[in-house]
Amino acid sequence: MTRARVLLLTAALGPLDYRVPHGSEAPLGSVVVAPLGPRRMGGVVWEEASFGAPDPVGDNRLRNLYEIVDVPPIRAPLRRLVEWTSDYYLAPPGAVLRMVLPGAAFADARRPIVEYRATGELPARMTPQRIVALERIGARQGMVRELAALAEVSEAVIRGLVQAGALEAVEVSADAPCPEPDPAFAPPGLSDEQAAAAGQLRDAVAAARFETLLLDGVTGSGKTEVYMEAIAAAVEAGKQTLVLLPEIALTEPMLTRFAARFGCEPVPWHSGLRSTERRRAWHAIASGEAKIVVGARSALFLPYADLGLIVVDEAHETSFKQEDGVHYHARDVAVMRGSFEGLPVILASATPALESLAQVEAGRYRHIVLPARYGGATLPDLAAIDMRRDPPDRGRWLAPPLVDALAGRLGKGEQSLLFLNRRGFAPLTLCRTCGHRIQCPNCTAWMVEHRLVHRLACHHCGHVMPPPRLCPECEDEDSLVACGPGVERVADEVKLRFPDARTAIVTSDTLWSPAKAAEFVDAVEGGLVDIIIGTQLVTKGYHFPNLTLVGVVDADLGLDGGDLRASERTFQQIAQVAGRAGRGVKPGEVLIQTRVPEAPVMSALVAGDRDGFYAAEAAARKQAGAPPYGRFAALVISSEDIEVARGVAQRLGQKAPAADGLAIYGPAPAPLAMLRGRHRFRLLLHAPRSFDLQGTIRDWIARIDWPAKARLAIDVDPYSFV
Numbered sequence: 224m225t226r227a228r229v230l231l232l233t234a235a236l237g238p239l240d241y242r243v244p245h246g247s248e249a250p251l252g253s254v255v256v257a258p259l260g261p262r263r264m265g266g267v268v269w270e271e272a273s274f275g276a277p278d279p280v281g282d283n284r285l286r287n288l289y290e291i292v293d294v295p296p297i298r299a300p301l302r303r304l305v306e307w308t309s310d311y312y313l314a315p316p317g318a319v320l321r322m323v324l325p326g327a328a329f330a331d332a333r334r335p336i337v338e339y340r341a342t343g344e345l346p347a348r349m350t351p352q353r354i355v356a357l358e359r360i361g362a363r364q365g366m367v368r369e370l371a372a373l374a375e376v377s378e379a380v381i382r383g384l385v386q387a388g389a390l391e392a393v394e395v396s397a398d399a400p401c402p403e404p405d406p407a408f409a410p411p412g413l414s415d416e417q418a419a420a421a422g423q424l425r426d427a428v429a430a431a432r433f434e435t436l437l438l439d440g441v442t443g444s445g446k447t448e449v450y451m452e453a454i455a456a457a458v459e460a461g462k463q464t465l466v467l468l469p470e471i472a473l474t475e476p477m478l479t480r481f482a483a484r485f486g487c488e489p490v491p492w493h494s495g496l497r498s499t500e501r502r503r504a505w506h507a508i509a510s511g512e513a514k515i516v517v518g519a520r521s522a523l524f525l526p527y528a529d530l531g532l533i534v535v536d537e538a539h540e541t542s543f544k545q546e547d548g549v550h551y552h553a554r555d556v557a558v559m560r561g562s563f564e565g566l567p568v569i570l571a572s573a574t575p576a577l578e579s580l581a582q583v584e585a586g587r588y589r590h591i592v593l594p595a596r597y598g599g600a601t602l603p604d605l606a607a608i609d610m611r612r613d614p615p616d617r618g619r620w621l622a623p624p625l626v627d628a629l630a631g632r633l634g635k636g637e638q639s640l641l642f643l644n645r646r647g648f649a650p651l652t653l654c655r656t657c658g659h660r661i662q663c664p665n666c667t668a669w670m671v672e673h674r675l676v677h678r679l680a681c682h683h684c685g686h687v688m689p690p691p692r693l694c695p696e697c698e699d700e701d702s703l704v705a706c707g708p709g710v711e712r713v714a715d716e717v718k719l720r721f722p723d724a725r726t727a728i729v730t731s732d733t734l735w736s737p738a739k740a741a742e743f744v745d746a747v748e749g750g751l752v753d754i755i756i757g758t759q760l761v762t763k764g765y766h767f768p769n770l771t772l773v774g775v776v777d778a779d780l781g782l783d784g785g786d787l788r789a790s791e792r793t794f795q796q797i798a799q800v801a802g803r804a805g806r807g808v809k810p811g812e813v814l815i816q817t818r819v820p821e822a823p824v825m826s827a828l829v830a831g832d833r834d835g836f837y838a839a840e841a842a843a844r845k846q847a848g849a850p851p852y853g854r855f856a857a858l859v860i861s862s863e864d865i866e867v868a869r870g871v872a873q874r875l876g877q878k879a880p881a882a883d884g885l886a887i888y889g890p891a892p893a894p895l896a897m898l899r900g901r902h903r904f905r906l907l908l909h910a911p912r913s914f915d916l917q918g919t920i921r922d923w924i925a926r927i928d929w930p931a932k933a934r935l936a937i938d939v940d941p942y943s944f945v
């Protein structure tokens with residue numbers, strides 16, 4: 224009889240033993256479907272020695288596997304990566320495995336899926352809901368569930384439209400072939416510096432062994448063209464490449480750039496894909512047919528058949544850190560995957576993370592520097608506007624020097640960008656009569672006014688409400704006022720000052736789909752926009768040659784909050800957004816509005832002293848034992864019942880381990896004391912780099928009885944401290 228130990232796709236269980244049905248084979252890595260109680264569940268055949276080698280179950284108690292799925296087995300290097308991720312981030316291995324086999328993507332590719340699309344016929348009976356639904360669906364197609372989500376209506380409304388003949392069924396096969404990228408399609412003309420850097424990267428791909436390369440080039444230096452040469456080398460060798468991007472919104476422009484270089488679009492992978500697209504992409508990745516995959520962090524765990532290269536673009540971005548479920552950092556896990564698979568990993572950035580530069584200094588990463596902008600374009604001039612000396616008018620947000628600069632650009636027909644990392648109209652709504660502030664009922668957070676859609680929204684849980692006319696507290700009429708600016712409010716000021724200027728607001732609210740992002744790029748490139756007002760979404764990736772002025776509306780915003788990376792993040796964000804200015808032949812200018820122009824981060828930005836800033840920041844971190852020179856981990860205990868959460872946190876506090884070098888802060892209410900209706904208490908661990916934090920936490924939490932109503936979230940190497 225053959226047995227198989229299977230890691231199932233559930234966070235609740237470790238590996239379980241099964242019997243392989245007579246006549247079948249299930250070698251290591253096989254994807255299987257197994258019985259679990261009355262359910263069927265996917266899983267992967269795993270080594271018996273893994274996960275602490277639990278004792279095997281007796282032969283007489285084994286159940287038969289239902290099915291061995293006809294897909295390539297999950298290879299050993301990826302199984303090791305799942306184990307490492309689970310171990311390092313203290314996450315259940317089944318939860319990590321779910322990123323390898325997401326949803327039903329691995330299901331049989333030959334079984335067609337039925338999708339629906341508009342026929343152009345209008346139903347005889349048109350309800351307001353049907354009108355809105357058909358408008359939102361437009362030319363797109365998808366399964367009933369997907370169309371319902373897209374149109375924000377119930378599935379019954381969609382089915383009604385199908386019955387009424389307004390939507391028709393289309394059969395979609397998931398195994399349509401993938402186009403082949405052509406490495407010789409349109410090689411770029413490279414500068415000498417770029418060619419030298421590209422040569423090093425090509426050699427690393429040819430060497431086909433593990434190495435991490437930090438491609439460090441100022442904004443506009445043409446990093447993308449350079450790493451595309453490494454990708455061309457991988458394609459020539461018949462291998463696959465994974466390119467990780469920090470934002471879905473960047474995917475679409477990147478697909479276009481790849482198509483221009485390689486003659487066809489790469490395979491995208493992100494949460495915005497339809498089920499059919501996802502299934503097709505998964506199979507093409509697992510079979511090796513998808514040569515270039517461009518995706519968000521979840522693409523990192525997919526079962527590539529023959530991976531030859533990983534590129535992490537904008538590698539300093541903190542959005543590579545996953546903040547729920549498995550709390551992993553995609554940049555760090557990408558390096559681990561490179562090490563297990565034996566392949567080079569390129570981290571590309573104009574403003575590398577201090578962590579990456581420390582690895583260069585320690586001799587672990589190779590540093591490849593592109594010091595100049597491509598095509599002779601110069602770096603923009605940066606200047607600070609001291610808001611104490613040059614304040615904006617009352618109730619306005621743009622200081623006179625910035626207003627003058629905008630007027631100058633409008634006069635010359637050049638484009639400007641105003642950057643404020645805050646969505647909506649105003650971050651706070653306050654009652655003038657009684658001082659009441661409108662707070663989210665589920666979170667310790669203010670409701671943010673979104674005037675474009677006439678709603679107040681919580682940016683933590685998504686709760687929305689119409690803006691009240693009466694103060695909810697004192698019931699005074701028309702007493703509520705908006706406090707502080709968001710991008711929509713800055714856009715209002717621009718409209719007021721320059722009524723003829725054509726503006727575009729760029730936030731995740733307006734650029735919520737790849738299509739919207741493409742529309743925006745076309746409008747700016749076509750000269751249909753004079754002033755862009757945007758959040759961090761516009762700080763990277765875009766290349767607009769006629770954009771010559773960048774105004775940073777509130778440079779101090781990121782410095783609040785006491786986050787250990789606040790200065791670094793502010794430096795990166797402003798350097799990135801500054802990099803949007805003057806990318807063509809016309810020189811760029813950057814004006815930074817700040818109340819603390821003397822702060823080291825501001826003076827370093829103005830002086831263009833990147834090295835000085837990083838050296839000072841590294842010294843400060845070393846002094847404080849902060850990352851990358853020390854380590855943190857956060858335990859957040861949450862419950863809908865505040866007493867349950869407090870009780871568990873206190874018991875943990877009482878049993879806190881004592882060790883040399885280890886400091887434990889708390890338990891205390893987390894800065895975000897309530898989130899999505901759950902009360903939160905936090906314990907923060909701080910230790911030297913060499914300390915075994917994971918082992919300590921594992922032993923510690925095992926000493927506590929966990930009530931069912933309490934939940935524990937563990938964040939190793941946290942980036943968010945709320």
Ligand SMILES: [Zn+2]
Pocket residue numbers: 654655656657658659694695696697698699702
């Ligand atoms: Zn009031």
Ligand SMILES: [Zn+2]
Pocket residue numbers: 663664665666668681682683684685686899
């Ligand atoms: Zn909320």
